[in-house]
Amino acid sequence: MTLVSTPRLDFLRDLATEILSLYGRGRTMVAIDGTDPIARAAFADDLAAAFAATGHAVSRASLADFERSTEEQTAFGPASPERLFRHRDDFDLLRRALLVPFRVAGATGPADDTLIFDGEFLLRKELRDGWSYSVLTETAADASSTGALIDLAAELKPSGELGDAADTTTDPALGGSPVPDDRAIANRLYRAEVRPRSWATAVVDLANPADPRRLFFDSC
Template identity: 30%
Template sequence: MERGTRGELISRLAEAIGTVRAAHPLRVAIDGPPACGKTTLADELGDFLRARDSRVIRAGIDDFLFPRAQRYRRGQYSAEGCYFDAHDRAALCRVLLDPLGPGGDRRFQHAVYDRDTDTPSSPPTATAPADAVLLFDGVFLLRPELIDRWDLRIFVSVPFEQTVDRARARDAALTGSATDTTAIERSWRNRYIPSQQLYFATARPTDHADIIVYNDQLQRPAWDIRPHGDGCQGEEARANRP
């Protein structure tokens, strides 16, 4: 495991991406619990790669949610609902991951859902260059239904208690003032943390990650980059770890 500056982390991740060879756009999963910093990390990595003339596609799991009525059908604070009902994984594969994968035509859509209006979304279809890099951030990306759709798998690790603190701080930053954090606390305690515990128990995501980023110290992160033979590389290799 290495520890260094934020810039060193981004540089090492870009270097790792550059070592993966594929005859199709590279599909990179950036997984981790809510408020662990995965979206920020994906954005930073995207900026770094673009500055070096890489063609980057940015997308995230929030654009592949089911409508609220479906994802909360077991209740607003249901952990099982969060894990099983929240995300349209079939659409994610159909419109984005499979078109960019082996044998795909590279014609993709980056979203199927508009969270602001809670309605389906159908953005124009685009064609990805063969050497493009998809940086896709979200929760539960290394579950069995998706595990073979990624060419590189990054897991952002933060203690669950720290994600609660970050969620409170994020909410205060969005509203511009201190707010009642009761709803955030309840969501994390009853829905998000238990759903992550369910995910770890059933899918063991860190066993299948090629790279683990320990993001507890934002400016001094640590990381563990496993040799390609150790991790899972999309359809082209499978994990044999117990």
């Protein structure tokens, strides 16, 4: 059965074709980074489906499966945006249980296989050298009114301070009063420290999920 062509499907097919033209042989690991877990995972799932439609072997995994337990995270101090960013995920377990075994062609599947891996903060220094290809997904929440990503580094305040109202959420237990949003602040820390746009192979605008757009930037 021929799938109906849509802008999203066409985009994903083109992206899969691009990646396969570069890394069609051997074991390839493709990172799908982004702050919106639903949009990011859906994009990764659909990209994996586009790979499968070509007949190329594809595997799928998520960083969410390698998070430390709450008890383990407390060893790194009280809950905070910095703890979330630096210590939530167990990179040693990720490498030992998935990344290293996957690299051994033929040990866990076909010699030519592509792993589509999604998660937050995947372009950090501890992980980025392991990806053959990386995609940074951005949604409307990441963009300013002009569609360009806000320069979060310029807005980031010293540790422990809120950047702005976007870094807060409301707590019903406190009568709806604003409280720090650890995830939003952790993402601002990531953007300021890592500048993931500069490391991603491709940056994809998912403000309209039905019509993804590739973003290109002047390197000068």
